[in-house]
Amino acid sequence: MSDLLSIEGLGITFGGVRAVHDVSFRVRPGEIVSVIGPNGAGKTTLFNMISGVYRPGAGRVVLEGEDVTGMEPHLLARRGMSRTFQNLQIFPSMTALENAVTGYHLQERGPVLADLLGLPGARARARRAEAGARALLARVGLERAAERAAGNLSYGSLKRLEIARALALKPKVLLLDEPAAGCNAVETEEIDHLIAEVAASGVAILLVEHDMKMVMRISNHIVVLDHGEKIAEGDPATVSRNPAVIAAYLGVEEGQDHAHG
Ligand SMILES: Nc1ncnc2c1ncn2[C@@H]1O[C@H](COP(=O)(O)OP(=O)(O)OP(=O)(O)O)[C@@H](O)[C@H]1O
Numbered sequence: 001m002s003d004l005l006s007i008e009g010l011g012i013t014f015g016g017v018r019a020v021h022d023v024s025f026r027v028r029p030g031e032i033v034s035v036i037g038p039n040g041a042g043k044t045t046l047f048n049m050i051s052g053v054y055r056p057g058a059g060r061v062v063l064e065g066e067d068v069t070g071m072e073p074h075l076l077a078r079r080g081m082s083r084t085f086q087n088l089q090i091f092p093s094m095t096a097l098e099n100a101v102t103g104y105h106l107q108e109r110g111p112v113l114a115d116l117l118g119l120p121g122a123r124a125r126a127r128r129a130e131a132g133a134r135a136l137l138a139r140v141g142l143e144r145a146a147e148r149a150a151g152n153l154s155y156g157s158l159k160r161l162e163i164a165r166a167l168a169l170k171p172k173v174l175l176l177d178e179p180a181a182g183c184n185a186v187e188t189e190e191i192d193h194l195i196a197e198v199a200a201s202g203v204a205i206l207l208v209e210h211d212m213k214m215v216m217r218i219s220n221h222i223v224v225l226d227h228g229e230k231i232a233e234g235d236p237a238t239v240s241r242n243p244a245v246i247a248a249y250l251g252v253e254e255g256q257d258h259a260h261g
Pocket residue numbers: 014015017018019037038039040041042043044045046
């Protein structure tokens with residue numbers, strides 16, 4: 001299968017510190033690719049460059065053969081790349097349904113004035129968005145929470161709500177920033193299933209996640225960063241046996257790892 005997303009030599013420097021340097025990898029439709037690495041390895045920075053939050057200092061982001069480097073997040077979303085954030089960006093006083101509906105607004109091209117003026121079509125659009133949002137809530141297992149204030153939902157439900165909202169954009173690639181952070185084992189497993197189901201529908205998933213068990217369970221491909229550089233990539237079994245990866249996680253300098261057998 002051909003590449004959907006191609007990351008080519010991405011790099012960025014903050015005040016002389018090389019946060020990410022020359023990172024390349026590819027993501028195909030339906031594939032789950034995880035970016036892992038110790039704290040400060042550059043995962044979030046890499047994500048922010050891919051999703052248009054930061055403009056890379058070097059390299060390219062290519063989406064379906066088109067150079068989208070540094071494109072603003074809302075424009076990327078229209079081209080099929082949507083993301084969630086490490087810190088939930090849910091409106092707590094709004095219902096789950098209203099939060100899911102907000103996902104549709106990015107998708108629409110300029111009907112806001114028509115909506116404000118109450119022109120014909122606005123109500124039909126609102127109905128379509130609501131029906132779509134209800135279907136998405138069902139897809140993430142939240143149909144019965146539709147009318148509840150988001151602020152009263154469990155953490156795991158909020159994480160699923162955020163994924164529902166990102167799915168409203170009908171992404172071809174979905175970037176998930178720590179989808180299991182703060183979740184208990186049961187909630188993490190529910191998110192596992194949801195991610196697998198979304199990938200099975202053909203959406204490419206790119207995720208940053210600290211929960212290593214989850215990463216090993218669900219990833220088809222893992223990219224490992226350390227000190228801003230890619231030190232390994234491959235399937236979970238290969239990556240978890242890689243001495244450089246083990247050393248990075250143990251904080252051992254390269255060359256000393258032999259001492260550990
Ligand atoms: N906006 C910024 N300004 C200056 N330095 C930054 C900025 N963002 C990140 N850095 C630095 O870049 C490096 C990579 O940080 P980053 O947050 O991307 O790592 P990470 O792998 O996501 O870490 P964690 O696992 O702790 O979330 C770190 O040295 C960090 O201090």
